[in-house]
Amino acid sequence: MVKEKGPNLKVNLGTIELDNPVITCSGTFSSGLEYGKFYDISKLGAVTTKSFSLKPKKGNEPPRTCEVACGLLNSIGLQNDGINSFKKDHLPYIKKLNIRVILSIFGQDIAEFRKIAKEIVDIRQDIIALELNLSCPNVEKGGMAFCTSTDDIKNITHEVKQITKIPVIVKLSPNVGDLSMPAISAREGGADAISLINTVIGAAFDIDSFKPKLGNIQGGLSGPAVKPIAIANVYNLYKENILPIIGMGGIYSWEDAVEFMIAGAKAIGLGSVNFVNYMAGIEILENIKKYLTSKNITDINSIIGRASDKIKR
Amino acid sequence: MKLLDAEIVNNIRIGEGLYKMEFFSPYLCKNFKPGQFINIKCSPEGLFDPFLRRPFSIYDIENNFNVVSVLYLVRGKGTKYLSGLEKGDNINFCGPLGNPLSFENDKKVLLIGGGIGIAPLYLMAKKLSGQGALVYFLCGFKESNFRLLEKDFLRLNADYKIYCEDGMWGEVGIVTDEFASGKNKFEDYKVYCCGPLEMLKKLQAIFSKYNNTVIAILEEKMACGIGVCMGCAVKIKQKGGFAYKKVCSDGPSFNLEEVLFG
Numbered sequence: 001m002v003k004e005k006g007p008n009l010k011v012n013l014g015t016i017e018l019d020n021p022v023i024t025c026s027g028t029f030s031s032g033l034e035y036g037k038f039y040d041i042s043k044l045g046a047v048t049t050k051s052f053s054l055k056p057k058k059g060n061e062p063p064r065t066c067e068v069a070c071g072l073l074n075s076i077g078l079q080n081d082g083i084n085s086f087k088k089d090h091l092p093y094i095k096k097l098n099i100r101v102i103l104s105i106f107g108q109d110i111a112e113f114r115k116i117a118k119e120i121v122d123i124r125q126d127i128i129a130l131e132l133n134l135s136c137p138n139v140e141k142g143g144m145a146f147c148t149s150t151d152d153i154k155n156i157t158h159e160v161k162q163i164t165k166i167p168v169i170v171k172l173s174p175n176v177g178d179l180s181m182p183a184i185s186a187r188e189g190g191a192d193a194i195s196l197i198n199t200v201i202g203a204a205f206d207i208d209s210f211k212p213k214l215g216n217i218q219g220g221l222s223g224p225a226v227k228p229i230a231i232a233n234v235y236n237l238y239k240e241n242i243l244p245i246i247g248m249g250g251i252y253s254w255e256d257a258v259e260f261m262i263a264g265a266k267a268i269g270l271g272s273v274n275f276v277n278y279m280a281g282i283e284i285l286e287n288i289k290k291y292l293t294s295k296n297i298t299d300i301n302s303i304i305g306r307a308s309d310k311i312k313r
Numbered sequence: 314m315k316l317l318d319a320e321i322v323n324n325i326r327i328g329e330g331l332y333k334m335e336f337f338s339p340y341l342c343k344n345f346k347p348g349q350f351i352n353i354k355c356s357p358e359g360l361f362d363p364f365l366r367r368p369f370s371i372y373d374i375e376n377n378f379n380v381v382s383v384l385y386l387v388r389g390k391g392t393k394y395l396s397g398l399e400k401g402d403n404i405n406f407c408g409p410l411g412n413p414l415s416f417e418n419d420k421k422v423l424l425i426g427g428g429i430g431i432a433p434l435y436l437m438a439k440k441l442s443g444q445g446a447l448v449y450f451l452c453g454f455k456e457s458n459f460r461l462l463e464k465d466f467l468r469l470n471a472d473y474k475i476y477c478e479d480g481m482w483g484e485v486g487i488v489t490d491e492f493a494s495g496k497n498k499f500e501d502y503k504v505y506c507c508g509p510l511e512m513l514k515k516l517q518a519i520f521s522k523y524n525n526t527v528i529a530i531l532e533e534k535m536a537c538g539i540g541v542c543m544g545c546a547v548k549i550k551q552k553g554g555f556a557y558k559k560v561c562s563d564g565p566s567f568n569l570e571e572v573l574f575g
Contacts, residue, residue: 030541037314059557062575065536065544070362072536076543079557224361252361275537276354276366278316278407 007292008299011045011266013244014192016129016167018045018100018267021300022257022285025195025248025271026051026104026131026171027076031090032097035274039282042098045267049086051104051133054116056082061215066204071223071250072272073202075216078106078136083119091126101126102169105160106133109140113156117163129167132156132191135175135198135220147173147198150185157189167192169246172233174226175201179233183242195246195269196237197230222272224250231263238264238305252280254287264305314539315340316407322380324398328458330387331429332396333372336404339379344409345371347416347437348530348566351408352538353383355391358405363390366407368535368561370433370507373465384432384462410538411565414505414528416440421447423499423525425488425516427508428454433530434507435465442470449473449499453488453512457481489515497523505530505566510574517569527569533560548573 009020023046029035032047041047059079066073081089086103094101103120107113113132120127134146134153146152153170161168170186172179174197183194199220204213230249237245247265250272251257257268273280292300323335341351352366372384387396398404414437416422422441424434431452442448448471452459460482466473475483476490484490489512491498500523506516507530520527533545540562547564548555550571558564 028537028541034539034541038316059543059546062546062548062557063534064546065534065542067363067365067534071364074536074542074544076546079543079546223364253359272364272536275542276361276364278539 006289007297008301009289011301011304013169013246013266014167016169016192020045020285020288021261021265021267022281022288023102023246023267023269024048024274024281025269026133028271028274031086031094031101032099033090033093035278035281036097038278041281042100043285044100044281046100046102046128047094048102048131048269049090049104050080051078051106052080052083052086052116053078053106053108054083054112054119056080056085063213063215066213066219068202068204068221069225071221071225072275073204073214073219073221074199075214075219077216078133083116087119087123091123095126100128102129102131103127104131104133104171106136108136109138110152110156110159114159114163117160120164120166124164124166127166129169129192130160130164131169131171131195132160133171133198135171135173145173145175147182148176150181153182153185154189157186157191161190169193169195171198172196173198174229174233179237180240180242183237183240187243191243193244193246193266194237194242195248196233197226197249200226200229222250224252226250227256231259234260234265235263235307239308251284254284254291257284257288258291258303261300261304262306264308266304314407314409316405318403318405321398321400321402321404323400324396326396327461329456331384331458332387333382333384334395334398334404335380335382337379338381341371341381341408342374342376342379345374345381346409346413347433347440348414349409349411350433350565351383351406351410352535353395354405355394357394363394365536366538367391368410368532368538370436370530372432372435373439374436384429386429407538411561412563414566416446416503417444419446419503421499421502422449423502423504424448424450425504425506425508425512426450426452427488427512428459430506430508430512430530430532431459431462432507434505437505438469438471449502451488451491452476453508454482455479488512489519492519497525499525504528506569507532513569513572514574517572517574520569528566529569529572530566531560531564531572535561537561548575
């Protein structure tokens, strides 16, 4: 008996091949260990780790999270145990659980990015791609985020890729306005793909104490509240055909995931939904399959960017 | 730790803004240990406002009926939603979360709870007295809206004392008044406490003069509840400074003397 084949879910982001388009966003999934207790996370297209720096980073003053309407403000401050902890403490179980992993990294200056890249060379066969978190402050430029400088985006991408020879994804921040120039800079630096959007800057205050609700005053907004912002950015960059896009920002359901794909995302990232529904990854993946089957779509690639075909100008 | 749906058996108002929800969960009855918590989705299926789950202690476990109960004050959108649920409705929870307390060797125990902070202590009082420990349960409330709980306290094989600020129940005052004389009546007791920040700060100052081991069960706003997001960070003293620990997965219990309050 011939087993009926399901729809093709394989997608390529440049040289990065994924078995399916469902991945997790940095900072919302650790390196996967906790979620492996709920479902088989090797079934995901990939897991993006929390961002690692060269040395351990303590993180921001609490309170670090604040719930807002349909979303979450956070100012964790990139707390992490350093890249060596990733190699020593996380990589063994990542390999054991058979997770396809995208390693997210950040630095406080270009030299730190370079040093981290050198630390990664010996584990490059264990990582399918690197994601550059360029929303962190560049201490050499008075704390301005790297993503505000097209030169920084290009140079860091170029250097990291040269050193590691691993595919590079550049994560773009919506806080700089138009994302076309940052995306072009990523391409010029040799990036294989872009992921968007990172969180949107926000703040909240307590009307009784008059104090900010976050220790860091400002934080990043995520959750369903930011989804339309993300969809617009994905749609605009897809039309410009700069680099393959991983769409993320407020995805809560499989319907949201499909919406990102028809807007132009080749893969989709699940972020803060992981905090609410620990099974989100596998549920969204299974439901995308059902959606494609119900519509007699045999290849998921055929829905990517379909919204552009429907819009007459 | 499992993510499960559970049927509500009872969800009743027992005082101004105070509710007790009982739900059917053989899994929690079997696996939940004092000191741990669960988190409950506080919005209807498919909706996301409020967005995050809410952490709750388990107040009581009725093993014979496979029922557990949660005590909660209606404070915001999440608890307001919960208070509107009825018998037969489902909740979605994850648990048990956090680390259990190990009190097998405790012989004399002082439990100090402030307000809704008594929630995790009641189950402890029950378990401890059940294993033969001498238990003294000291409770403080702003208002007497908790007073229907006294029938639960009476069922405990333990001494208890109530302080209430509105003068309608127990002694007038706050729990830390118990130590106002400067004399420690609980010298050889192990102490567990849970309650508002101001109470914990006062207890930290009081017990800095004594040799008791004092364990604080901390509350903190959480995003994930399972150790991933690092949102519920608390400063814990360490050699040469402090380290951030996660209330959800490193705690929720810490040595009170090691906590650096903001």
